[in-house]
Amino acid sequence: MxxxxxxxxxxxxxxxxxxxxxxxxxxxxxxxxxxxxxxxxxxxxxxxxxxxxxxxxxxxxxxxxxxxxxxxxxxxxxxxxxxxxxxxxxxxxxxxxxxxxxxxxxxxxxxxxxxxxxxxxxxxxxxxxxxxxPSLDSCTARPPSLQRLLAVQSWVKTLAFSPDQQTLATGSLDGKLRLWRWSDGQLQRVLSSRIDEINAVAFSPDGQRIAAAGRQDGVQVWRVADGEPLLYLRNDQRHGALFSVAFQPNGDLIAATGWAPVIWLWNATDGSVSGGLSGHEGFINSLAFHPGGDLLLSGGQDRIVRLWRIPDRSLVREMHGHDDEILSVAFSADGELAASASADGVIIVWQVAHWQPVQMLPSYAGACSSLAFSPDNRYLASAHDGRTVLMWQVSNGELRWELRGHGERVTCVAFAPRGNVLASGSFDAVVRIWAYK
Incomplete structure (x- = not known):
């Protein structure tokens, strides 16, 4: 440090x-x-x-x-x-x-x-x-080891593991969606998009579809098995670049947000417009569904974390605490915690039951552009501009490990659904896959 x-x-x-x-x-x-x-x-x-x-x-x-x-x-x-x-x-x-x-x-x-x-x-x-x-445990724990490198050939802006853990998807500046068999590093398929550079990707809950949001307004959806384009989601309003996309946990909706201060909702089956959520001031960088599916978290330029109820499209709560633009939000797998990160590198961990902040995690590693909780809720990973991935222990907010090796800013992190595996992507055009205890 x-x-x-x-x-x-x-x-x-x-x-x-x-x-x-x-x-x-x-x-x-x-x-x-x-x-x-x-x-x-x-x-x-x-x-x-x-x-x-x-x-x-x-x-x-x-x-x-x-x-x-x-x-x-x-x-x-x-x-x-x-x-x-x-x-x-x-x-x-x-x-x-x-x-x-x-x-x-x-x-x-x-x-x-x-x-x-x-x-x-x-x-x-x-x-x-x-x-x-430092605690004895943190001093003696073995740091994560680098298992594999994936050469993406373009700046990596986003990545996601499939629910069955067989595939790792990467979205890049060149507008290509790449599907990898991450276990051995084999590139399985390259999908071209209509949305220019890809800023966000998300698998459907059943793993059969994948959605991507990018610089050109709209969301593109493909069938994973054969790469067949299924949907191109947009509406009558030109909403500009999109920065985040997510499937509702039950698979009914796709949500996306970006340059416009609106969260757009589409029917995930037929692509019909299903409304929008308005309330932010300025662009919105990140959104995340609660594991239960009825709540949605968002954060962006106005430095306010907002919680929405999907069934009635209502704003439930606004959470203040960040001093700079919010770049990423995430829920823990058990839905009991949420986290938000800002451009000044500070991460706030929130208790979902009462929406009170329980931890503030500062970093000298620069702006944090991506957050992910481990599937067992033990760790929180954060991607930073300072070419570093940080892993925090959720129980006490302790900084457990600093993962270095990327040659440029780290843009995204994702945990595999099972096992102790973390992937990180960077503007050095490389994905690094780490194993940890």
Whole structure:
């Protein structure tokens, strides 16, 4: 992980020029009404600004106003803030000290929103705080091994395993849908499309059909057995490029979304238009059906995760928490959790029963464009612009593994329906297939 040593670096090495810090201090004194954000101390002479990310800008959103001793503890990684609850956490080394009383104390925030600390940066600091004390299990676990490479010959934008796990489909910039026998890497069929570059693919629940959405408005559907085109789905409105496509779990509907702020629905059998879901502002990057089939999750440019009820085409809920455009949403296989990821690299895990955020997973690996839960609900995989795939342990939000090897940004990840297999695709025109325990 980058920046891991930041906690122990001398303050002078990561601090901006003293004049910049003094300007920041004056801003924070006003924003926090002259009081420490944790202790409430109002002695001006002992209040200091501390950068949450030592390598970040000297701006209020990347800073806290703390009493001098708490500033030192924060910089040393002995004290941190839970980004979800805004409560103080202290390291075990402080449990027998006076600082133990700070544990659970809620961080004070400025009244003005632009002056409040970034939850993204707080979450990153919290993550590093946790990494200083890795569990024995995470230290001894064997990392995933690379099993196979598939040379796709074009930038890979999307991939999906068939329900029977025999086939891996890849969609690429060249507008080709390729079907692979992933177990031995054999290319079985190449399907040409009418939709230009392919942004998303999805198998039907029975595995007999495959749908693709791309740059040209519309969704194309083929029969998997022989590659015969079956449907070309569009409507009277030219909805532009599509970024996501999904079959309803019972196979009745196909949903797609993209440049227009509408989720389009078609009958999966005859291709007839079955309505649309409106409510987003701006384009929509990703959608996912709940395993039960009646709920649909979506996220996009407006930074809001929306939940829809399919039978009555109604908006059920809006979830806020992201600071940047949402690039991917996903449900766990058991339907109890959902996850959303944004362009700033932050992933939020939501509890479906009450739609409360339960984890915030920050990353220095760049924007996250794809998410996938493992079929046993143990892991969450994320694809990042920093040429990296991350695997998180769902139970506690621990970063379990970093999978490297792609030469360009990683655009997509997918777990095989059974067994411990993960596939990742990239703009390096390669699919990497990993095996894990």
């Amino acid at each position: 980058q920046h891991r040593s930041s906690f122990n670096e001398p303050i002078e090495s990561s601090a901006p020029a003293s004049s910049g810090l003094e300007h920041l201090r004056q801003q924070l004194l006003i924003a926090y009404d002259g009081a420490c954000a944790i202790s409430g101390c109002q002695v001006d002479a002992v209040l200091r600004p501390v950068l949450i990310d030592p390598n970040g800008p000297a701006e209020p959103y990347n800073a806290l106003l703390l009493r001098a001793d708490l500033q030192q503890l924060f910089q040393s990684g002995l004290l941190t803030i839970d980004a979800m609850t805004l409560k103080v956490l202290v390291a075990p080394a402080l449990q027998n000290s006076e600082y133990r009383a700070l544990a659970g104390k809620r961080l004070r925030q400025p009244k003005r929103l632009p002056l409040r600390p970034s939850r993204h940066m707080l979450a990153a600091h919290h993550r590093l705080f946790q990494l200083e004390r």
